[in-house]
Amino acid sequence: xxxxxxxxxxxxxxxxxxxxxxxxxxxxxxxxxxxxxxxxxxxxxxxxxxxxxxxxxxxxxxxxxxxxxxxxxxxxxxxxxxxxxxxxxxxxxxxxxxxxxxxxxxxxxxxxxxxxxxxxxxxxxxxxxxxxxxxxxxxxxxxxxxxxxxxxxxxxxxxxxxxxxxxxxxxxxxxxxxxxxxxxxxxxxxxxxxxxxxxxxxxxxxxxxxxxxxxxxxxxxxxxxxxxxxxxxxxxxxxxxxxxxxxxxxxxxxxxxxxxxxxxxxx
Amino acid sequence: xxxxxxxxxxxxxxxxxxxxxxxxxxxxxxxxxxxxxxxxxxxxxxxxxxxxxxxxxxxxxxxxxxxxxxxxxxxxxxxxxxxxxxxxxxxxxxxxxxxxxxxxxxxxxxxxxxxxxxxxxxxxxxxxxxxxxxxxxxxxxxxxxxxxxxxxxxxxxxxxxxxxxxxxxxxxxxxxxxxxxxxxxxxxxxxxxxxxxxxxxxxxxxxxxxxxxxxxxxxxxxxxxxxxxxxxxxxxxxxxxxxxxxxxxxxxxxxxxxxxxxxxxxxxxxxxxxxxxxxxxxxxxxxxxxxxxxxxxxxxxxxxxxxxxxxxxxxxxxxxxxxxxxxxxxxxxxxxxxxxxxxxxxxxxxxxxxxxx
Amino acid sequence: xxxxxxxxxxxxxxxxxxxxxxxxxxxxxxxxxxxxxxxxxxxxxxxxxxxxxxxxxxxxxxxxxxxxxxxxxxxxxxxxxxxxxxxxxxxxxxxxxxxxxxxxxxxxxxxxxxxxxxxxxxxxxxxxxxxxxxxxxxxxxxxxxxxxxxxxxxxxxxxxxxxxxxxxxxxxxxxxxxxxxxxxxxxxxxxxxxxxxxxxxxxxxxxxxxxxxxxxxxxxxxxxxxxxxxxxxxxxxxxxxxxxxxxxxxxxxxxxxxxxxxxxxxxxxxxxxxxxxxxxxxxxxxxxxxxxxxxxxxxxxxxxxxxxxxxxxxxxxx
Numbered sequence: 012x013x014x015x016x017x018x019x020x021x022x023x024x025x026x027x028x029x030x031x032x033x034x035x036x037x038x039x040x041x042x043x044x045x046x047x048x049x050x051x052x053x054x055x056x057x058x059x060x061x062x063x064x065x066x067x068x069x070x071x072x073x074x075x076x077x078x079x080x081x082x083x084x085x086x087x088x089x090x091x092x093x094x095x096x097x098x099x100x101x102x103x104x105x106x107x108x109x110x111x112x113x114x115x116x117x118x119x120x121x122x123x124x125x126x127x128x129x130x131x132x133x134x135x136x137x138x139x140x141x142x143x144x145x146x147x148x149x150x151x152x153x154x155x156x157x158x159x160x161x162x163x164x165x166x167x168x169x170x171x172x173x174x175x176x177x178x179x180x181x182x183x184x185x186x187x188x189x190x191x192x193x194x195x196x197x198x199x200x201x202x203x204x205x206x207x208x209x210x211x212x213x214x215x216x217x218x219x220x221x222x223x224x225x226x227x228x229x230x231x232x233x234x235x236x237x238x239x240x241x242x243x244x245x246x247x248x249x250x251x252x253x254x255x256x257x258x259x260x261x262x263x264x265x266x267x268x269x270x271x272x273x274x275x276x277x278x
Numbered sequence: 279x280x281x282x283x284x285x286x287x288x289x290x291x292x293x294x295x296x297x298x299x300x301x302x303x304x305x306x307x308x309x310x311x312x313x314x315x316x317x318x319x320x321x322x323x324x325x326x327x328x329x330x331x332x333x334x335x336x337x338x339x340x341x342x343x344x345x346x347x348x349x350x351x352x353x354x355x356x357x358x359x360x361x362x363x364x365x366x367x368x369x370x371x372x373x374x375x376x377x378x379x380x381x382x383x384x385x386x387x388x389x390x391x392x393x394x395x396x397x398x399x400x401x402x403x404x405x406x407x408x409x410x411x412x413x414x415x416x417x418x419x420x421x422x423x424x425x426x427x428x429x430x431x432x433x434x435x436x437x438x439x440x441x442x443x444x445x446x447x448x449x450x451x452x453x454x455x456x457x458x459x460x461x462x463x464x465x466x467x468x469x470x471x472x473x474x475x476x477x478x479x480x481x482x483x484x485x486x487x488x489x490x491x492x493x494x495x496x497x498x499x500x501x502x503x504x505x506x507x508x509x510x511x512x513x514x515x516x517x518x519x520x521x522x523x524x525x526x527x528x529x530x531x532x533x534x535x536x537x538x539x540x541x542x543x544x545x546x547x548x549x550x551x552x553x554x555x556x557x558x559x560x561x562x563x564x565x566x567x568x569x570x571x572x573x574x575x576x577x578x579x580x581x582x583x584x585x586x587x588x589x590x591x592x593x594x595x596x597x598x599x600x601x602x603x604x605x606x607x608x609x610x611x612x613x614x615x616x617x618x619x620x621x622x623x624x625x626x627x628x629x630x631x632x633x634x635x
Numbered sequence: 636x637x638x639x640x641x642x643x644x645x646x647x648x649x650x651x652x653x654x655x656x657x658x659x660x661x662x663x664x665x666x667x668x669x670x671x672x673x674x675x676x677x678x679x680x681x682x683x684x685x686x687x688x689x690x691x692x693x694x695x696x697x698x699x700x701x702x703x704x705x706x707x708x709x710x711x712x713x714x715x716x717x718x719x720x721x722x723x724x725x726x727x728x729x730x731x732x733x734x735x736x737x738x739x740x741x742x743x744x745x746x747x748x749x750x751x752x753x754x755x756x757x758x759x760x761x762x763x764x765x766x767x768x769x770x771x772x773x774x775x776x777x778x779x780x781x782x783x784x785x786x787x788x789x790x791x792x793x794x795x796x797x798x799x800x801x802x803x804x805x806x807x808x809x810x811x812x813x814x815x816x817x818x819x820x821x822x823x824x825x826x827x828x829x830x831x832x833x834x835x836x837x838x839x840x841x842x843x844x845x846x847x848x849x850x851x852x853x854x855x856x857x858x859x860x861x862x863x864x865x866x867x868x869x870x871x872x873x874x875x876x877x878x879x880x881x882x883x884x885x886x887x888x889x890x891x892x893x894x895x896x897x898x899x900x901x902x903x904x905x906x907x908x909x910x911x912x913x914x915x916x917x918x919x920x921x922x923x924x925x926x927x928x929x930x931x932x933x934x935x936x937x938x939x940x941x942x943x944x945x946x947x948x949x950x951x952x953x
Contacts, residue, residue, distance in 0.1 A: 097503055114494035116493065117487070128502060129502070131484045145479075150291045153291045157291075192502065351746070406941070412885060412887075415884065420927040426923070441854040512940075521762050547752065547756075554749050597764065598760070599759045603752075603755065604753065606749065607735055607750050611739060
């Protein structure tokens with residue numbers, strides 16, 4: 012794939028997020044067992060592993076939707092037992108979802124504008140009148156959202172309700188909504204699942220552009236190993252909730268444990 | 279033909295983001311308001327007092343419920359009781375402080391209802407979906423019980439009902455027996471227009487988007503940084519404020535007196551039907567829904583008479599039930615988004631007329 | 636201080652002071668609870684099989700009872716009327732499947748929920764239109780149900796058990812047992828549980844959704860009929876029973892929407908709780924608290940267990 016040629020622009024910065032000894036279980040099911048890894052500012056970090064390895068749960072822990080039973084999370088230098096969803100969002104963690112989680116009844120534009128919620132500060136009182144400060148604010152954010160729409164090439168569907176859009180476009184709108192938050196850390200949960208080759212290439216390009224142009228740190232889960240190897244700077248491999256490998260794509264590729272996990276060697 | 283937007287270019291975001299971006303829509307809205315203003319000059323007293331005033335008030339209550347159910351996705355079966363809170367609050371306030379302008383008390387009773395609504399909205403953080411719908415029944419039955427069992431609320435009136443005192447506004451009687459239907463109509467119209475305008479502002483901005491985000495996908499909304507409890511409580515507050523105002527208007531500008539039974543569970547259901555048939559998450563739909571559901575019994579009553587038949591009042595009521603129920607099922611099947619969606623489709627057709635698309 | 640006393644001490648003193656009254660109250664609560672549980676049961680059946688929150692279940696009960704009594708009033712012998720009512724319930728199940736479920740199958744749950752509101756109103760309108768809106772007496776003796784009461788001189792007083800209540804408790808237990816066997820042991824029961832888990836998967840292994848839905852709604856209709864007869868015998872038959880039928884909703888959410896044991900336990904808790912509350916605590920606030928106490932009990936439980944007592948714990952996934 013041609014995107015492989017793009018050199019990661021800002022790899023190997025300071026540590027943005029550090030996950031230490033995190034364990035998470037639901038009743039008797041242990042989804043994550045004592046996993047530690049870090050994400051450095053500006054890199055593209057992939058989390059891979061077979062189905063049920065705990066990848067999505069890991070993202071849920073990072074942005075505070077699940078609360079781990081043990082472990083610590085250090086984000087932007089502050090160490091916490093757990094994140095809270097609102098806190099994570101306020102501190103610049105944005106997210107897309109495995110099964111598209113758009114606001115189906117709203118238009119593309121409204122979905123992306125909703126991503127700006129935390130940056131809109133005009134009070135309820137001003138919202139009641141709309142004309143005046145609230146509308147000015149609205150217009151200012153509309154401009155920003157239009158830039159994202161432009162960047163993702165979704166101008167035509169600006170005013171379409173997203174429920175009616177095809178899957179590939181929905182994924183793109185969802186990325187747009189996450190970008191509207193101007194995140195420092197962008198979590199992408201299988202951004203290319205169910206896409207054809209062309210759509211995957213588009214999405215890969217967007218991810219690399221976001222990383223290069225906005226300097227956004229990205230953590231992504233993806234099953235297409237080819238794409239992962241090409242895109243990411245470093246890879247964490249999870250299997251049955253355990254971390255089995257961590258390193259640069261080449262190192263991970265040749266790791267025996269990773270090969271075993273993917274080929275299904277009996278544990 | 280006439281409904282074309284060709285040539286109407288929007289050159290600013292402000293123009294693009296206005297509530298009625300198409301010129302013809304703005305003209306249409308102006309015409310409707312003018313028509314509403316001149317209506318009392320041409321229509322009879324029955325039309326004003328028994329059709330238009332109730333229609334406006336029920337539409338307002340439906341808007342209130344729509345904020346909660348249509349925009350925020352929280353089904354409420356207690357709307358009738360919240361109208362009751364508004365009505366009783368207004369009654370208490372206006373009889374305790376008779377000197378103060380009645381409009382002030384109508385608005386103030388909205389705030390009372392708002393506070394009660396927030397209180398009963400608190401469980402909504404933990405309880406979702408159908409569970410919450412049942413929880414709102416707690417509000418319905420508890421509040422209704424209060425209206426019967428707390429004599430202080432109806433000033434120890436032996437009949438157990440509340441009767442509207444006569445109040446004036448700028449020297450004109452607006453409530454009570456001496457107020458003319460036309461005056462009451464204009465007061466109701468003014469309030470309804472004002473509240474609708476404010477609500478429209480609200481739902482087209484940040485607040486409305488966070489309501490809808492919670493409705494469509496609450497988890498994603500939360501991870502974007504929308505605080506669920508705060509947003510849901512805000513929806514409860516706005517919604518019960520509006521229903522409270524509508525409740526106060528119902529007694530003060532329409533019925534003139536009310537018993538606790540006026541705010542029973544059937545009233546809650548009727549309002550829910552208005553919202554469903556009109557269109558969940560649509561302000562104009564609330565007006566359509568109110569018109570259809572309120573006018574329906576009148577039509578059912580009038581239709582056989584025009585053919586020279588007489589049917590009993592009880593039969594009319596039963597028929598109304600039957601038709602209302604059938605209409606709800608019909609609309610849910612044909613167009614789950616209600617009359618508002620049909621209206622939109624109609625406009626779309628008109629835009630491209632005489633071509634199919 | 637006396638207020639605290641009258642809430643936390645006095646009612647219990649009364650209970651111990653007059654055990655016969657306590658037993659009587661408990662019994663009334665128990666029977667009420669069994670009947671709530673039956674309405675809730677019909678509801679759980681439908682919810683499990685089709686995912687529809689059937690708001691009309693309570694009205695189906697009244698409608699069934701009204702049809703039975705109404706037919707008898709028009710001169711149909713009691714047991715023929717019973718058979719005809721069963722036929723009517725079957726026709727209703729068919730109609731619901733054709734007119735409501737089939738066209739709405741892929742709509743969100745909330746739309747189906749709303750549709751059952753429509754069904755509620757249709758049933759009220761239809762029932763009253765055909766049989767009249769005035770309250771009617773249940774044809775208890777014609778259906779060979781016992782009447783009168785069994786009185787026990789015990790506990791220093793008199794405890795009086797209505798025979799119809801005893802019959803209701805027995806019939807309810809039998810119905811629950813039969814239904815449980817039906818769902819565990821028969822082919823249809825298995826298909827039904829499959830549909831409950833996943834519509835599409837069930838379809839793909841050749842289970843007919845339409846058929847299952849008709850069966851489930853018919854079963855729920857039969858449960859409604861039985862409940863209607865029992866309630867009707869205790870009060871009279873009219874759509875005023877709707878308010879009582881609505882109480883099945885807190886029972887339901889208390890037990891958890893999908894659990895049959897939950898519906899039963901929930902019914903008993905609500906039934907007994909509201910009778911005790913009304914009898915011992917009601918007078919403190921002027922009585923009549925039965926109208927809302929059930930909802931508050933359910934609400935209080937939900938705050939601690941949002942999925943109800945027996946519901947499956949909700950793990951939100953994304």
